[in-house]
Amino acid sequence: MKVALVAESFLPHTNGVTHSLLRVLDHLADRGDEAVVIAPEAPGAPDEVAGAPIVHVPAVGWPGYRDVRVALSSVRRLSRLLEELAPDVVHLASPFMLGWAAVRAAADLGLPTVAIYQTDVPSYAAAYGMPWGEPLLWARVRHIHTAADVTLAPSTAAMEQLAALGVDRLQLWPRGVDTARFNPAHRDDALRASWAPHGEVVVGYVGRLAPEKRVGDLAGIAAMPGVRLVIIGEGPEGARLRRLMPRAEFAGFLGGGELARAVASLDVMVHPGELETFGQSVQEALASGVPVVAPRRGGPVDLIAHGSNGHLYSPGRIDHLEAAVEELVALEDLRLLQGAHARISVEGRTWPRVCASLIGYYEAAIAARAVSP
Structure with missing residues (x-):
């Protein structure tokens, strides 16, 4: 089949939407399907x-977060495109x-549409x-998804x-995880020693440094004795968070093998954001054999068995x-047991199966x- 994938966000900006699209494109290529991506223009964006x-469409940077591109295209322009x-389906x-x-x-x-709900923009x-x-933003979400032929939500909470908005034709479609890339085997003792030279327990956060992620909630953990907080990621709140948590290790943005090695080298992962429709970084930590502490809200509820x-x-x-972090820091046996269970819990969630x-x-x-008539 021929699939047109309309991406609200795409390369070079990396996030959960981009990551999922890349895996879908790989799967379509492996099947021999034809795909084309329609995405906002951005400096350094690839052509293939x-x-x-x-296909790049005009876009502007989001105020205060220029890396986020907002497309400016009319219905008429998209209709012509x-x-x-002439795709068989629009993703x-x-x-x-x-x-x-x-x-x-x-x-x-008259083209069929599959809408992937992934970001809780209104919240x-x-x-x-x-x-x-x-x-107003929730009204936009409702109008889009009631107009689509199928809407795929990543979690039961989503x-x-x-x-509750009145969207029907709903199906559950969680995200996959690369269990070869995110694997306990990539734990790196030398990296851990650079973070925690005195044998501290390494507690990590992975994700954007943005207001909705509530990374500032980790300030108390950064000050805990015997703990080294490692923050992996960048974003508009980076400077403020560095001032707030001077004892934390800020590793910056990591990708590829560097990210996999860093995640596997954590002892515990914390994910304080409360607006996650899924929580891909949570799933990647679990695949790496790392227990995760997260709020009982949104996507993590499907991933974490308390x-x-x-x-x-x-x-x-x-x-x-x-308190949850303190317990895992104090009880090494519990930490290791939960890490083993973490890996087992996501081993069947492969991208080929999901795609x-x-x-x-x-x-x-x-x-x-x-x-349809």
């Missing part, structure tokens, strides 16, 4: 990935701005000082969120977060559009 051409490409990756125009353009052309409004905008491969704490309760199910949803959307 995994054999799929990238999709009509020219809408985390649709919001570009996806809003694309879902309407696809409807005008970011409060984190960025615009709580008044949240109802499905409940969308169902007391088995990590801990879930009450949202907003930093004291509960710190194979996606093809089934493409076929369902095509079939549904074929019989």
Whole structure:
């Protein structure tokens, strides 16, 4: 089949949306399908990935976070583009701005659409000082996903969120993990020694340094005796967080083998963000044999079995977060047992299996559009 993937975010900007799209493109290439990506223009953006051409549309940087590109394309422009490409199905990756125009353009052309819900954009409004905008943003999410032939949600919490908005034609589609890349075998004693020269327990965070991630909630952990907090990632809050937690190790942005080695070298991972629709970095830590402490909200609830491969704490309760970390720091046997369970818990969540199910949803959307009036 021919698939047009409309990406709200794509290379060179790396995040969960981009990562998922790259795995889907690899899978389509392996199957011999034809793919084309429609994405916001950005400095350094590639023209082709995994054999799929990238069509760039005009975009501007998000105020205060220039790496995030916001596409500016009309329904008319997207209609002309999709009509020219003539795909069998349109894949809408985390649709919001570009996806809003694309879902309407696809409807005008009678093209089947599969919308991937991935980012809780409306809830970011409060984190960025615009709580008044949240109802308007939820209305946009509802309109996009009720217009799509199939909506795929990454977790049970996300499905409940969308169902409460009145979105139907919902299916659960979690994310895969590369269990060869993220593997306990990549634990690096030399790297650990550079972080924790006095044998401290290494507690890590992996992700963007942005307001919605609540990385500042880790300040108490950074000050714990016998603990070395390692923060992997960059973002607009980087300077503030470095001032707030001068004892923490800021490793910056890591990718590829460097990231896999760093994650496997943690003893415990903490993920304080409360707006995760899935939590890919949580899953990668579990695959690396690292127990995870995260709030009992959103995507991590599907990934973490409390007391088995990590801990879930009450949202907003930093004291509960710190208590869970203190327990894992103090009890090495418990930490190692939960790490072993962590690896086992995600071994079947491979990208080939996840992408194979996606093809089934493409076929369902095509079939549904074929019989619709």
